[in-house]
Amino acid sequence: MTELQPINPESAVEMYLNERQSELADKTLENITGHLRAFCEWCESEEIDDLTELTGRRLHDYRIWRQEGIAQTTLSINLSSLRKFLRWCVSIDAAPEGLDEKIILPSRNRETEARDTMLNADDAEEMLNHLRKYQYATRTHALLELMWHVGCRKGTVRAFDLGDFHSRNQTLEAHHRPDTDTPLKNGRRGQRTLALSDYVTEVLSDYTEHHRYDKTDDYGREPLFTTRYGRISLSAVKDAAYTMTRPCVYGSCPHNRDTDDCEAVDDNSASLCPSSVSPHPIRRGSITHHLLNDVPETAVSDRMNVSKDVLDAHYDQRTADEKAEARRKYLDSI
Template identity: 35%
Template sequence: MTEHLAELLAETDDPQAIKELLELATNTEHEDPSSSPTRSLSEFYEQFLSRRQDRSPATRAQYKRTIPPFIDFATGHDVTTPARISPDLLDQYVDALQATHDSDATILTHTKNVRGWLRWLNKRGHCPERVYRILDKDELGLEPSARDEALPTTVADMILERLRQQRRGSLKHAVLELLWNSALRIGGLHSLDLQDFDPANNELRVRHRPEKGTRLKNGSQNHGRGGDGERNILLDDAATQALVLYTQYEREDVTDIYGRDPLFTTSQGRASQSTLRRTIYEATSCRWHPSDSDSTDCEGDCDPDVAVCPYSYYPHAIRRGAIVHHLSGGLRPDLASQRFDVSIQTLEKHYDPRSKRRRREDRAESVRDAW
């Protein structure tokens, strides 16, 4: 404690003032003494962004959409350095988000990214751990809707059956049929060209083409990334037939700005990731959901930050459900790892529906078969 701070504490008997002075002293102790005291929150944010060049454009865009508004909020409260960020400030920030956004999922997106940035600052000694812990999901009491969960097989089967009957070969039907069979990420869906689809062999080729406008999350071995998202995927007959009908009757015959022939198109060219995401929300909305089969009141205004239908599922919920569906059907984890571009460790932690006992029994059976 500095002599100046001791004098200030001695001169006040206001409990709130004493609390704020002590918090300021604690925050200051965590600030890196080697760093310049004049470095602003914006300067730290720019450094944070520069250290994440390997992140996907979508992830970096999300950082840019969510962290600067927090910096503006902090600056508006006369907080310009990490050391002055307090739990009280973060509580006020969450209150402001809740007053602006109705969706828990949207609030969670903002707080998750700000929390990640504050954690990055904490690792460098610029703010204490207790600050970013304020933005923990459980601490905030956020309850995103069921669309964050895995799409159950029973629900997927009923939605797909309705789409086959009423919108067969449409963009909605083709996209959902393909996602349920392949569990592609939204970036993989966006990357597909017409030439990547081989209906004669029920095959889909997934390729990383950053120099031509599309990327895969794990890149490719030829582009200096740690992983390899490139692979050929075998499709079932339902997915192949849906894609054939879509390409014959609904696909716009256009090229993108790189002269490529996208598989999924609009009149302007390649369907953007936001267009594909809205399509997924629409395909799983109340109009097609089996729990409300007579309802047609979904207006299709599927903006994830405004008015997603309560019945809709996020793309990743469909991916998660599709992976669980394949594993439940007996697909070996090592083969699932290759098909879905996900590590075996992640599969076992987040996707494998089997109990630990069942896993042990399956391993024992495999060993006996090898004998």
């Protein structure tokens, strides 16, 4: 067994930052320095002057100390920096083997978060502009273009068949087909015909002609959105949302992370990005965007298949002033 070499936290942090300085952007280095400075501050308060003394229990104490007064996402980023630092310490025999693995990052219940978050219109437009330029009419582009345009649920997206799309009429039909594994959330009440814009119709037409896999599902139906194996899965719809809503895909990182040091840079870990969202916040953002652009609530309710009460309680993210201004536009015309 390798003998550990005692070292105090401040010296170890200084060595670590010096080693990483050349490979990290200045802003990333600054952020990591701040994260590790907090750790050194805690070590000093706990009279820990040798990293070889650290245990999983002590790291848990640090987590409790650090989480006070900061957001869950911020805590996750801080602990991620500490875990990488301790992994380096283990590699130079300055900390017990496996110590880094004892840091458990906060679990992020993205579905819970989705109740309070949405993809705003500016971010959606940037994301879609990127897809229009670099991935035009791919499945991912067609999928997200449609989701933003009609504000549909991921289960509805999965349920569409090729025959439900009518390019000449510029419509897309949503059907409740529970016997063949594509139920709609609201059953037959969720069935409706969706009007499509010229552009979205064109994107779907080009997707079906050039990029759609010509596959049937397990019931012999022809899905609109397919994989190499058949109908797209709900998880694949979710993965597409997480992957493309990372701000670094279409712009800069708002969290000042460096791509060489970010755990969310890999598509398989896209959900770890603090800014990426699942399909539901895209739906919420679409609904709010429609309302802000003076689409009547009754029309939004019908199009997005959501009752007026639920729309008001859970989807309409307009401020009180924005709602008042919308009412004024209708009253001024009376």
